[in-house]
Amino acid sequence: MAxxxxxxxxSDIEGYLKQHxxxxxxxxITCGSVDDGKSTLIGRLLHDSKMIFEDQLAxxxxxxxxxxxxxxAVDLALLVDGLQSEREQGITxxxxxxxxATDKRKFIIADTPGHEQYTRNMATGASTADLAIIxxxxxxxxxxxxxxxxxxxxxxxxxxxVVAVNKMDLVEFSExxxxxxxDEYQSFAKEVGINSPVFVPVSALTGDNVVNASKNMPWNTDxxxxxxxxxxxxxxxxxxxxxxxxxxYVNRPHLDFRGxxxxxxxxxxxxxxxxxxxxxxxxxxxxxxxxxxxxxxEMNVSEAFAPxxxxxxxxxxxxxxxxxxxxxxxxxPDVADQLDVTLVxxxxxxxxxxxxYLIKRASNVVPGRFEQIHHKVDVxxxxxxxxxxxxxxxxxxxxxxxxxxxxxxxxxxxxxxGSFIVIDKYTHATLAAGMIQEKSTVAANGQSxxxxxxxxxxxxxxxxxxxxxxxxxxxxxxxx
Numbered sequence: 001m002a003x004x005x006x007x008x009x010x011s012d013i014e015g016y017l018k019q020h021x022x023x024x025x026x027x028x029i030t031c032g033s034v035d036d037g038k039s040t041l042i043g044r045l046l047h048d049s050k051m052i053f054e055d056q057l058a059x060x061x062x063x064x065x066x067x068x069x070x071x072x073a074v075d076l077a078l079l080v081d082g083l084q085s086e087r088e089q090g091i092t093x094x095x096x097x098x099x100x101a102t103d104k105r106k107f108i109i110a111d112t113p114g115h116e117q118y119t120r121n122m123a124t125g126a127s128t129a130d131l132a133i134i135x136x137x138x139x140x141x142x143x144x145x146x147x148x149x150x151x152x153x154x155x156x157x158x159x160x161x162v163v164a165v166n167k168m169d170l171v172e173f174s175e176x177x178x179x180x181x182x183d184e185y186q187s188f189a190k191e192v193g194i195n196s197p198v199f200v201p202v203s204a205l206t207g208d209n210v211v212n213a214s215k216n217m218p219w220n221t222d223x224x225x226x227x228x229x230x231x232x233x234x235x236x237x238x239x240x241x242x243x244x245x246x247x248x249y250v251n252r253p254h255l256d257f258r259g260x261x262x263x264x265x266x267x268x269x270x271x272x273x274x275x276x277x278x279x280x281x282x283x284x285x286x287x288x289x290x291x292x293x294x295x296x297x298e299m300n301v302s303e304a305f306a307p308x309x310x311x312x313x314x315x316x317x318x319x320x321x322x323x324x325x326x327x328x329x330x331x332x333p334d335v336a337d338q339l340d341v342t343l344v345x346x347x348x349x350x351x352x353x354x355x356x357y358l359i360k361r362a363s364n365v366v367p368g369r370f371e372q373i374h375h376k377v378d379v380x381x382x383x384x385x386x387x388x389x390x391x392x393x394x395x396x397x398x399x400x401x402x403x404x405x406x407x408x409x410x411x412x413x414x415x416x417x418g419s420f421i422v423i424d425k426y427t428h429a430t431l432a433a434g435m436i437q438e439k440s441t442v443a444a445n446g447q448s449x450x451x452x453x454x455x456x457x458x459x460x461x462x463x464x465x466x467x468x469x470x471x472x473x474x475x476x477x478x479x480x
Contacts, residue, residue: 025107027107048226343396366403373398
């Protein structure tokens with residue numbers, strides 16, 4: 001770590017923390033094929049940014065002699081490859097997270113594995129990222145895993161893609177080779193919906209163009225990788241238009257207080273806003289917006305926005321439970337029990353249609369099953385293939401049928417309310433991750449979804465009116 005930062009921490013820790021408190025936070029991942037140099041790149045970023053403590057550097061120097069793959073030089077990949085099996089094999093297996101900061105931003109890096117069998121780990125790391133660095137070995141160009149990881153980052157809605165063409169030192173820093181890879185990747189990127197990727201030639205091993213500009217590549221006039229990360233705009237990564245608050249907990253410490261707690265998934269809310277609770281469709285007005293704070297005087301605020309954790313109190317006594325969603329009355333999301341989704345299967349036990357699973361979307365858990373696999377996708381050719389089941393790491397478009405309707409948004413609009421995980425109902429193992437695309441046009445009983453939903457909605461209203469003492473909200477509650 002830089003000497004001036006150490007001095008500031010020693011002399012004024014509160015000042016140091018205040019300095020970093022209001023900086024933008026950028027979460028990014030490194031991905032690509034195996035041995036493209038992802039871990040080495042992160043190690044180089046930390047090392048050349050002076051963000052490695054002296055004891056860490058000493059430990060890495062010692063470990064390099066035992067596990068390193070760089071001869072006498074320090075093996076910076078060992079900073080993030082901490083598992084014994086990773087060091088023995090020289091590969092990344094699990095996602096490793098590291099934090100560092102510059103004068104402009106704070107960063108959380110997720111180093112994800114390149115091997116195909118660990119694709120599920122890569123998807124997990126990408127799920128919270130604002131930006132993805134796709135590494136490409138300059139010797140080999142675009143590989144199968146390059147395409148696979150690029151396709152997954154596109155599916156997960158990562159809007160900012162930086163393509164780092166690594167190991168330029170092994171191709172004599174050739175501008176021609178860099179341009180060949182750039183053209184090859186751009187033609188594939190258009191097919192998966194990646195727009196305007198940023199290309200950076202680097203050598204993570206030697207540090208060329210990572211933090212400091214490279215003298216070996218005078219033909220490259222663009223900024224080094226670190227400067228790109230510091231300046232890429234992030235304003236469009238958070239939806240501040242559509243207010244969505246999945247309720248995680250009802251806070252009832254005494255008779256005079258009932259608060260509804262959760263993390264705002266999108267949008268903003270103010271005192272006085274008219275809100276609707278879904279799926280019950282009860283309405284009220286926001287009375288208080290309360291945030292976690294050091295002192296009681298700082299708890300009540302007039303407005304909160306994503307991704308803040310808040311507690312709302314309402315003007316009326318409204319029945320709200322964990323799993324419900326609070327939204328603005330003027331901006332209601334869709335409510336449905338038949339959904340078209342994209343699924344990334346992450347378990348060695350195959351997915352079969354007609355099998356009951358638990359579907360966890362935000363704080364809501366609903367039984368459901370996949371009625372149909374529309375097609376699975378060959379990530380190498382993007383060909384749509386017919387399938388009756390899904391194996392580990394396969395990606396498909398499916399129709400999901402839920403036991404009860406949920407409020408949702410398309411994943412492209414709001415990640416927090418448009419994503420879900422699939423859980424085994426017996427072992428509670430996580431089986432898959434999914435992204436909601438739209439409401440299905442086919443209902444469970446074969447009617448159109450519009451006709452089925454209207455009938456079900458009317459029936460559920462009658463049940464809530466006539467069986468309030470049973471706590472029933474829907475036909476599924478009544479039957480169970």
